[in-house]
Amino acid sequence: MASSSAASSSGAGSSGVDASLSLTRYHLAKENELRFEVGEDEAAGFGVVKLVSGNAEIFGVELMEGKSYQFPPGRKLAVFTWYGAELHLSGNITNVYTATDAPMALYATLHQRLEARREEARILGLHGPRVFVVGPTDSGKSTLCRILAAYAARVGRCTTFIDTDIGQGELSVPGSIAALTVDRSSLSVEAEGFATAAPGSIAPGASAPLVYFFGHVTPGEGGEHFRNTLTRLADTVTRRLSTDDMARVGGCIVNSMGYIDGVGYEILLETVRVLAIDVVVVQGNDRLFARLSEDLKGLRLPVKPAAAGVGAASESGGDGAASGGSSSSSSAASASSEAASKSITVIKLPRSGGVVERARTHRKDARKARLREYFYGPYRGPGTPPLLSPVAISVSWDDVTIVRVGGMTVSARPIGGGSPLGPE
Numbered sequence: 001m002a003s004s005s006a007a008s009s010s011g012a013g014s015s016g017v018d019a020s021l022s023l024t025r026y027h028l029a030k031e032n033e034l035r036f037e038v039g040e041d042e043a044a045g046f047g048v049v050k051l052v053s054g055n056a057e058i059f060g061v062e063l064m065e066g067k068s069y070q071f072p073p074g075r076k077l078a079v080f081t082w083y084g085a086e087l088h089l090s091g092n093i094t095n096v097y098t099a100t101d102a103p104m105a106l107y108a109t110l111h112q113r114l115e116a117r118r119e120e121a122r123i124l125g126l127h128g129p130r131v132f133v134v135g136p137t138d139s140g141k142s143t144l145c146r147i148l149a150a151y152a153a154r155v156g157r158c159t160t161f162i163d164t165d166i167g168q169g170e171l172s173v174p175g176s177i178a179a180l181t182v183d184r185s186s187l188s189v190e191a192e193g194f195a196t197a198a199p200g201s202i203a204p205g206a207s208a209p210l211v212y213f214f215g216h217v218t219p220g221e222g223g224e225h226f227r228n229t230l231t232r233l234a235d236t237v238t239r240r241l242s243t244d245d246m247a248r249v250g251g252c253i254v255n256s257m258g259y260i261d262g263v264g265y266e267i268l269l270e271t272v273r274v275l276a277i278d279v280v281v282v283q284g285n286d287r288l289f290a291r292l293s294e295d296l297k298g299l300r301l302p303v304k305p306a307a308a309g310v311g312a313a314s315e316s317g318g319d320g321a322a323s324g325g326s327s328s329s330s331s332a333a334s335a336s337s338e339a340a341s342k343s344i345t346v347i348k349l350p351r352s353g354g355v356v357e358r359a360r361t362h363r364k365d366a367r368k369a370r371l372r373e374y375f376y377g378p379y380r381g382p383g384t385p386p387l388l389s390p391v392a393i394s395v396s397w398d399d400v401t402i403v404r405v406g407g408m409t410v411s412a413r414p415i416g417g418g419s420p421l422g423p424e
Contacts, residue, residue, distance in 0.1 A: 026087045026098070028056070028079070033102035034087060035354045037095045038075045043382050044092040046070040049077075054085030059143055060150030061187045069189050072379035074369065078354050080104050103352050107144065110281070110349070111151040114251070118157060121249050126303055127241065128159075128251025130276055134268055134292070135283030137258030137363075140355045142170055144283065145255045146193065149182045152250060158183045159250040160237060161194065164230065164271060165257045167217045167363065171196065171209040173374045174217050174367040177229060179237050180209040181247060210236060217367065223263045227270055234274045260288050269295060276301050278344055284351025293346045300341040 028034055038047035048070055051063040056079050063069065063079070070091075071077060079087060080102055089096065117129040131148065133141045145161065152159045162179045163170040170193045171178035180186065180194060186207060188195035196209055212229045219226050241248045254275060256268060272280065278301055282289040358366070373379075377387030 024089045024093070024096070025052075026089065026096075028054075028081045028085045028087065028098065029100075030084045031082060031100075031102070031105065032080075033099045033104070033354065034079045035095075035097055035099055036077060036089065036093055037356075038071045038073050038077070039092040039094045040074055041092070042073050042379070044073065045382050046072060046091050047075070047093040048089070048091040049079065050088040050090075052086040052088055054081060055083055056081040056085040056087065057150075058189050060147035060154075061189050062154070063189060071190060074366075075192065076356055078102070099353060101353055103350055104147075106349055107147050108151070110347075111148055114148065114279070115152070115155065115157075118152075118249050118251060121251070127276075128157075128249045129279050130252040130254065131279045131281060132254045132256065132268075132272060132275070132277040133281045133283065134256045134260070134288065135258070135285050135351075136260055136288070137167075138355055138357045139258070139283040139285065140352045141165070141255055141258075141283055142168075142193070143352065143355070144281065144349070145170075145253050149194070149253050150187055152253075153182055153184050153187055156184075157250040158244075158246040160241070160247055160252045162233070162237065162252055162254040162275065165255050166214050166219075166226070167257055168366060169370050170194075170255060172211040173213075173371055175215050176211050176213045177233055178209040178211040179233060181207045181240075182253075183207075219257075219259065219263045219267055223267060226267060227274075230267075230271060231274055237275075260285070265291070268292070272296065272299075272344065278342060280344060280346045282346065282348045284349070286348070289346065289348040296344045296346060300343055302341055 026034055036047070048068050049058075049063070050068045051065050053065065055065075056063045058069075058077055058079055073092060078099075079085075082104075114129050114131065120126065121128045133144050133148075135141050142165070149159050149161050159182050160179055161171075161182045162177070163172075164177045166175055166177060168174055169176060169178075171180050180196060182194055186194045186196070196207065210233070212233050214222070214226055214229050216222055237252070241252075252275065254271065254277065256271065257264065259265075260268065271277065280292055280296065282292060375388065375390045380387060
């Protein structure tokens with residue numbers, strides 16, 4: 001239900017809010033979600049949300065009662081409440097409606113199961129769960145990753161968020177893959193994604209992401225180059241997890257690109273192997289769920305890094321059985337090998353009704369906005385100069401010397417050719 005200080009409550013539950021209204025009040029029942037958008041017009045300024053009473057969260061991050069949160073133009077948001085809340089919306093807010101079918105209960109159940117695995121890993125000295133969220137474009141993958149990482153951070157875990165979505169870029173510019181340690185300092189209601197220590201970020205004290213630049217927004221013909229880049233990132237993350245107990249227990253949450261056919265599907269399988277994924281979450285696509293369930297059912301992963309020693313012991317037992325002719329020793333070795341590995345869990349979750357399908361031109365505009373934010377800093381309001389001021393320097397070709405490094409020809413173009421901001 002909605003009411004306004006400038007109009008009657010007849011607009012409650014409508015598809016939008018009149019821009020002339022200075023304040024609109026919404027009462028949310030328990031387990032309901034208020035979905036809205038901030039208008040695209042930058043001249044209209046921010047959209048403002050304030051929690052008046054109750055409790056509520058945006059993508060897993062709790063709102064503070066009485067505090068006003070500002071969101072820049074173009075943002076699409078959803079405020080969920082478990083027990084009921086009263087909200088005030090003002091500013092550049094459009095397309096507001098209340099949803100009673102939010103899948104948050106399913107997301108919370110998934111978080112609880114992952115938390116049980118983390119606690120088991122803490123007690124037994126194992127690795128925490130490595131979750132891979134997959135699905136077609138605009139199916140809610142990034143949102144689910146944010147929620148799972150935020151829930152883990154709120155209970156004191158330290159997870160590693162890995163973004164392999166080169167089309168949009170959650171942690172850095174499009175065309176790159178990145179990893180970020182997510183704890184309480186990384187959570188921000190106003191940040192799009194996670195607060196990082198990048199220049200101009202909302203939380204300068206947060207962690208800085210590890211970024212590898214791929215150079216394209218689709219895998220295209222550069223699939224092998226993408227696999228090499230992913231392997232380099234995985235090696236660095238693995239070393240970090242082996243030296244940090246909190247990160248090891250917290251595990252990983254991996255976001256994927258929206259390409260699920262051809263080269264894209266092959267890269268999904270490669271990501272599972274390279275990052276040692278043990279939980280695959282499919283967002284609202286039955287066909288992809290069936291394919292992954294079939295292709296991953298025979299793949300088993302080592303329970304912990306020292307599994308090589310266990311495998312060696314099993315092989316030794318097998319050799320002893322062969323020389324001694326003891327079938328019981330061979331069976332014991334096989335059981336030991338089975339106990340030292342685990343299968344991959346593939347689950348399917350429904351696509352959230354709040355996900356907005358974007359046209360190709362809209363996604364391209366979003367990439368340009370991400371690049372602009374990287375170089376100029378976040379949006380600061382109409383008429384306010386940007387936080388950063390990059391400078392372009394022109395150099396004459398007569399002053400440039402091209403050399404060879406390690407036998408490879410240095411090129412300014414991305415490997416594989418093509419435009420870094422070409423269409424998807």
